Amino acid sequence: MSQITLTGVSRAFGKVGVLHDINLNILDGELIVFVGPSGCGKSTLLRLIAGLDRPTGGAIAIDGKDVTTVPAADRGLAMVFQSYALYPHMSVRQNLAFGLENARMARAEIDARIAEAARMLEIAPYLDRRPGQLSGGQRQRVAIGRAIVRNPTAFLLDEPLSNLDAELRISTRAELAALHERLSATMVYVTHDQIEAMTLADRIVVLRAGRIEQIGTPLDLYNHPANLFVAGFIGAPRMNFLPVKVAAGGTGRSSLTLDGSAGFEIDGNVSAVNGDVTLGQRPHHISLADAGKGDIAARVALVEALGSETIVHTKTSGGQTMLAVVAGQCPVASGDTVDLKFDTSHLHLFDDTGQRIAVS
Amino acid sequence: MADVRNGIATRAGAMILAPVGWLANLFDSPLRMLQRRTGSNGMAVFFLAPNMLVFGIFVLFPLVINILYSMTGGGALFLGDRTFVGADQYGRLFSCSSYLDPKSCIEDLFWIAVWNTLAFVVLQVAMMVAVALVTALVLNRELRARSFWRAVFFFPVLLSPVVVGLIWRWILQRQGLLNLMVFEAGGTPVNWLVERNWAFTAAIMVSVWAHVGFYALILLAGLQAIPKDLYEAAEMDGTRPLRVFWRITLPLLAPNLLVVLVLTLIRAVQIFDEVYVLTGGGPGTSTLFLTQYIYEVGFASMLRNPGLASAASILMGAVLVVLTLIQLGIARRNEQRGKMR
Numbered sequence A: 001m002s003q004i005t006l007t008g009v010s011r012a013f014g015k016v017g018v019l020h021d022i023n024l025n026i027l028d029g030e031l032i033v034f035v036g037p038s039g040c041g042k043s044t045l046l047r048l049i050a051g052l053d054r055p056t057g058g059a060i061a062i063d064g065k066d067v068t069t070v071p072a073a074d075r076g077l078a079m080v081f082q083s084y085a086l087y088p089h090m091s092v093r094q095n096l097a098f099g100l101e102n103a104r105m106a107r108a109e110i111d112a113r114i115a116e117a118a119r120m121l122e123i124a125p126y127l128d129r130r131p132g133q134l135s136g137g138q139r140q141r142v143a144i145g146r147a148i149v150r151n152p153t154a155f156l157l158d159e160p161l162s163n164l165d166a167e168l169r170i171s172t173r174a175e176l177a178a179l180h181e182r183l184s185a186t187m188v189y190v191t192h193d194q195i196e197a198m199t200l201a202d203r204i205v206v207l208r209a210g211r212i213e214q215i216g217t218p219l220d221l222y223n224h225p226a227n228l229f230v231a232g233f234i235g236a237p238r239m240n241f242l243p244v245k246v247a248a249g250g251t252g253r254s255s256l257t258l259d260g261s262a263g264f265e266i267d268g269n270v271s272a273v274n275g276d277v278t279l280g281q282r283p284h285h286i287s288l289a290d291a292g293k294g295d296i297a298a299r300v301a302l303v304e305a306l307g308s309e310t311i312v313h314t315k316t317s318g319g320q321t322m323l324a325v326v327a328g329q330c331p332v333a334s335g336d337t338v339d340l341k342f343d344t345s346h347l348h349l350f351d352d353t354g355q356r357i358a359v360s
Numbered sequence B: 001m002a003d004v005r006n007g008i009a010t011r012a013g014a015m016i017l018a019p020v021g022w023l024a025n026l027f028d029s030p031l032r033m034l035q036r037r038t039g040s041n042g043m044a045v046f047f048l049a050p051n052m053l054v055f056g057i058f059v060l061f062p063l064v065i066n067i068l069y070s071m072t073g074g075g076a077l078f079l080g081d082r083t084f085v086g087a088d089q090y091g092r093l094f095s096c097s098s099y100l101d102p103k104s105c106i107e108d109l110f111w112i113a114v115w116n117t118l119a120f121v122v123l124q125v126a127m128m129v130a131v132a133l134v135t136a137l138v139l140n141r142e143l144r145a146r147s148f149w150r151a152v153f154f155f156p157v158l159l160s161p162v163v164v165g166l167i168w169r170w171i172l173q174r175q176g177l178l179n180l181m182v183f184e185a186g187g188t189p190v191n192w193l194v195e196r197n198w199a200f201t202a203a204i205m206v207s208v209w210a211h212v213g214f215y216a217l218i219l220l221a222g223l224q225a226i227p228k229d230l231y232e233a234a235e236m237d238g239t240r241p242l243r244v245f246w247r248i249t250l251p252l253l254a255p256n257l258l259v260v261l262v263l264t265l266i267r268a269v270q271i272f273d274e275v276y277v278l279t280g281g282g283p284g285t286s287t288l289f290l291t292q293y294i295y296e297v298g299f300a301s302m303l304r305n306p307g308l309a310s311a312a313s314i315l316m317g318a319v320l321v322v323l324t325l326i327q328l329g330i331a332r333r334n335e336q337r338g339k340m341r
């Protein structure tokens, strides 16, 4: 059991507030990912949980026990640092043993745990090397190994993959997911890479400027982003946004007007009728149509043919950049005029404060 | 605002650099001509020659002369007037019935100086490394006005050794500052520079005070090069502070500590100026060190014997060469290890 509860946690450095009123309940065995742009406070939040830093307000509890002022060592957590922070003058074995020796564990038990972790992470051949004699990927495993041997109640990982090259990052990501499965331990994982977040997380916490924008499962966030920021942050390529006017349409329907001229109707009543709203549509939900058959005309600015799919960058007459991702290969070239067709069952609407508008 | 400041700085820089550029251009064409004539090796010689000349006149030549002097006898100043005696001067330095008992030696002062210097080196180096380490550790903490404290500890390094000696003489002499304070506090004044052990202690303390800032700075640089992450990892690992020091700080600081150790050794062997001003080698011969012995035998005493002084200085030089080689070896090893990381 290891449930981590944050209640109204805030952290300020001097007058500068970095985290504001963070409320979060991390469930036992969950892999939760903090994601957000650089400088939004992800590392700071993780360090508060770790006990390496103290909040200026609020409380942190592990399994219902308040640990806000408990030293890092006594929280039973283990951390994997972005830089790995391996002790450079110690062998891999000594690195793994160090924390256990601190706890005055019996030698035999230490050796057994190291052997087990080395087997699991396939680092047994390097146990007597120094970190400086290992590759980046091997060092990363040792860093994870150092956390595993401690048998912590939860793992805290701060961008553990960011120092690996692209290929290694993908394979290590899969291994981490498998490891989480096997240990069924609580993991708090920080990244600024939304793909990492989407692939690994049980739940994602999207942070911006020290505030939680949304908490939810990856698909929750993808399908029902709570606001413009989350909509734009989750998913690649980014969601398209267009200013539209919304009005009541036929019974049980609403009409959307683009660029003052073109428009279409959608099912459901929009709570904010007769207003200016922002329409969001993911590139994968936009298709190309024959002239006059689509919802809006646009000029192709760039075509990225990836083989399995084609990313078409277009510009509308209103000057908006719209991306469409078309499955397979598609015979358009930059300079062409195309019609874009929206998928009305996958539209997102946001009010002028950026909050999602419910369509009922 | 920053842009404006940058603009001003750039313009000021350009104004300062303009004459430099003009001068450089002035030399440009003659240098090019020279290079065409002599090739790039010739250019190297051209640039190195002035330095080599200075080194030759002021270092290499005196060194050779010194070796020759050490093989001559008499009080005459010019080498041509001196008589060749071979290794006699060295023999004189080493003629003892027991090296441990200076009184049994012909050159008893030499051996007193040797043993004094050895004791000084051991005690002063230990003291210096310890104080430098503690100072660096304290200065590395997040304390208020940290740069002020750094400056305070570094300041004595900038003083001339003579000034250092004088300052401390004013403090330690019989009617000096320290005794005034002892008296005010109700204690009995001590004649710090006249009592043997106190004088020796004072020599160590003063030389440590004068140089510790420099070595503390080297160690501080080493401490700051240790990644903060390691300390956080140790904190997560539940490491007690003392163990952090022994198992993380000290091993990672070891290269710097070794450099400091050897540098202080080299300087301690050569101890002279500040102690000479402070105690003049006294009381008696209790703070007489090798360099002072060489100086007095060579230049200052009634029975001037330049040959003997040269022989002693060559012996001391040999010790320093060994220490310097060790230091260079360490430096090279550190460099390689740095590359490996």
Ligand SMILES: Nc1ncnc2c1ncn2[C@@H]1O[C@H](COP(=O)(O)OP(=O)(O)OP(=O)(O)O)[C@@H](O)[C@H]1O
Pocket (backbone or CB within 6 Å): A013, A018, A036, A037, A038, A039, A040, A041, A042, A043, A044, A045, A192
């Ligand atoms: N010790 C500190 N003193 C002052 N400000 C700090 C300190 N640590 C962090 N900050 C500030 O807090 C904010 C959040 O920092 P944090 O390291 O948590 O960002 P992050 O989300 O992890 O970013 P990144 O993705 O770049 O790692 C930043 O604006 C940073 O400048």
Ligand SMILES: [Mg+2]
Pocket (backbone or CB within 6 Å): A042, A043, A044, A158
């Ligand atoms: Mg960070």
